[in-house]
Structure formats: C-alpha cells, structure tokens
Amino acid sequence: MQVISFLATKGGVGKTTLSYQFSKYLSQHGKKVLLLDLDSQRSLSSMFDLEEVTYTTENIFRGIGEVKVQQVDDNIDLIPASLNLGTSLLSDISMKPNKELLLFMWFGKNYKDFDYDYVILDLNPAWNLLTMNAATASDLIISPLEPSRFGYESHDKVIKGIEGLKEGVVDPRTLESYVIADLKFIANRVKHNTTTSKEFLSQLETFDDVIGVIPEKEAINASMLERKYVVDYLEEKDHMTQSDKKFIDTLENIFNEITKLGDED
Structure with a gap:
C-alpha cells in the first residue's frame, strides 16, 4: 500500500x-484507492455523493469513533473532510504527544484492515500540523507548482518544510527520521504562449525534482464540473x-510516473 500526498502551500494550484x-x-487501471480529505474546504469530498457522514x-x-469509509466510485473509497479541520483542531492536537505522528500511528493501527493499493491524501493549502502529519505518513509527496513567482517560492518553501520536518521528527533511540517520503513537483496549468510561462519553464530546467508539465486545458475544469x-x-x-x-498522453x-515512483519506495 502506497501513501501519496498532494501538498501545496497556497490554494488554487490544482492540488485537489x-x-x-x-x-x-x-x-481505471484496476487499483483500489482510499482517499483522505484533509482540507476543511472539503473540495475533494464534494466531488462525490456521500451517504450520512459519521466518520471524517x-x-x-x-x-474517536470506529473507522468508517464510504465507497464513492468503482475501486475508490473515501474518508471525507470535516469543516472543523481548522484552528480549533490544530490547537487541540498541538497539545498531544507525538503530535506530528498521529496519522502515522492511525495507519499503523488500521493497516491490517485496509485492502488498498494506494491511499491518496488531499491536504489543506498550508504548512501546519495536518500537513506535517500527512508528510510523515507518506511514501511520496507531490506538490503542484503554478507558473508565477509564487510557484518558485512554493518550491523552496515546501523543500525547506520537509527538510525541517525530517530533522525534527526522529526516533529518539536510533535518531532516524520518521519522514521517508520522496518529494516531487508537477508544473501545472502552464500556458504555452505567455512570457510568464516561458520564464517559468526555463526556470524549471534548473530543478531536478519536477516530473512533468501539465498544460492549461479547459477540459480539466469541465471534467471536474461533471465529476x-x-x-x-x-x-x-x-x-x-x-x-x-x-494532453491525454502528457497527463497519463x-x-x-507517479505510480512508478511510489513503487520504488
């Protein structure tokens, strides 16, 4: 079972x-997937018709509560987000021991009951304890970059955040980090004919951690509207x-490539 997080430090870059x-x-490739929505905006959860939600x-x-997943599509289950994944929850869990390992320990407790090939985490667009928990529990982290100055800044910010987490969340006996995730980036929504995008693509050539470029395509927005x-x-x-x-060839x-990276871990 591979755990893959989609992480961004700001909204609107295509993470969800x-x-x-x-x-x-x-x-569609026959893999069984569990989605975890960790964003209080609940954008991922809203893509599916949910039954009565009793476990988020x-x-x-x-x-608290027994784990309950909802089957939302062929081969796809979901644990939806709560609107309360915000300041109050962050304040509460900041007082807990092993506060960056809560999701890691939850996986350890429930792993034997899961029958999934992949767990996909959609994170909130911020660097906070929920993001840290997801990063600690992940095998692979994918971070989309937008073609702007914020894209460059996000690249550096995410790298520094993960490096700091690796140094801070360690086994006290072995001093080995609990954070083992590989970090990769995807350039997203890149237009082919603007100066900003051309400069952005030129800058990407200096990075060795970008696995692909997804062009701007209205069909993406339309397909999301139609779920x-x-x-x-x-x-x-x-x-x-x-x-x-x-576009289909590029995206697939x-x-x-993401699946191959996950299989390598």
Missing part, C-alpha cells in the same frame, strides 16, 4: 484536481483533436 484525477486514473478525517486526529476523469470527458467528445490526444505519462 490532481488528487481526484489521479484517483480516477488508478481506479477529524475523527482520525481526535482518536469525470478528464480522459473519459475528452473521449466522449464527437471529435477529439490532436491537442486533446497530446505523468500519472504513470
């Missing part, structure tokens, strides 16, 4: 979209353009 689309990709990711951190995998959305069109086919090559 990638979490959702990647889970649909895995599902808030329960994980408060340590569909973007490949299905495009293939349902009366006529698929060469641009559509190229990146998703395939």
Whole structure:
C-alpha cells in the first residue's frame, strides 16, 4: 500500500484536481484507492455523493469513533473532510504527544484492515500540523507548482518544510527520521504562449525534482464540473483533436510516473 500526498502551500494550484484525477486514473487501471480529505474546504469530498457522514478525517486526529469509509466510485473509497479541520483542531492536537505522528500511528493501527493499493491524501493549502502529519505518513509527496513567482517560492518553501520536518521528527533511540517520503513537483496549468510561462519553464530546467508539465486545458475544469476523469470527458467528445490526444498522453505519462515512483519506495 502506497501513501501519496498532494501538498501545496497556497490554494488554487490544482492540488485537489490532481488528487481526484489521479484517483480516477488508478481506479481505471484496476487499483483500489482510499482517499483522505484533509482540507476543511472539503473540495475533494464534494466531488462525490456521500451517504450520512459519521466518520471524517477529524475523527482520525481526535482518536474517536470506529473507522468508517464510504465507497464513492468503482475501486475508490473515501474518508471525507470535516469543516472543523481548522484552528480549533490544530490547537487541540498541538497539545498531544507525538503530535506530528498521529496519522502515522492511525495507519499503523488500521493497516491490517485496509485492502488498498494506494491511499491518496488531499491536504489543506498550508504548512501546519495536518500537513506535517500527512508528510510523515507518506511514501511520496507531490506538490503542484503554478507558473508565477509564487510557484518558485512554493518550491523552496515546501523543500525547506520537509527538510525541517525530517530533522525534527526522529526516533529518539536510533535518531532516524520518521519522514521517508520522496518529494516531487508537477508544473501545472502552464500556458504555452505567455512570457510568464516561458520564464517559468526555463526556470524549471534548473530543478531536478519536477516530473512533468501539465498544460492549461479547459477540459480539466469541465471534467471536474461533471465529476469525470478528464480522459473519459475528452473521449466522449464527437471529435477529439490532436491537442486533446497530446494532453491525454502528457497527463497519463505523468500519472504513470507517479505510480512508478511510489513503487520504488
């Protein structure tokens, strides 16, 4: 079972979209997926029709209630977010021992009951205790970058955050870090004909941790509105353009690369 987090330090960069689309990709390739929504905005949870919610990711951190997942699609289960994944919860868990390891320990307690190939974590767009918990519990972290000055800053901020976490969350006996996740970046929503995007792509050439570039594509937004995998959305069109086919190849090559990175851990 591979645990993969989609992490961003600011909103609007496509983190939830990638979490959702990647889970649909895995599902179509016969993989069993558990989604954990750790964002109080509940954007990922809202992509599915949910039954009565009695167990959320808030329960994980408060340590209350029996684990209950909801099947939301073929091969996809979900533990939805709570609106209370905010200041109050963060304040409460900041007082707990091993506060960065709560999710790690939850996985350890429930691992034997899980029958999944992948667990996908959609994180809140901030660097806080929920993000730290997810990073500590993950095998792989994917962070989308937007083509702007904030994209450059996010790259450095995420790297420094993970490095600091590795140094701070260690086994007191062995001094080995609990944080073992590989960190990779995806350039997202990149336009092909703007000065900003061209400068951004030029800067990316100096990074060795970017695994792909996803171009700006309206079909992504449209597919999310219809709650569909973007490949299905495009293939349902009366006529698929060469641009559509190229986009599908690009996206699925990146998703395939993510699965290979996860398998290496």
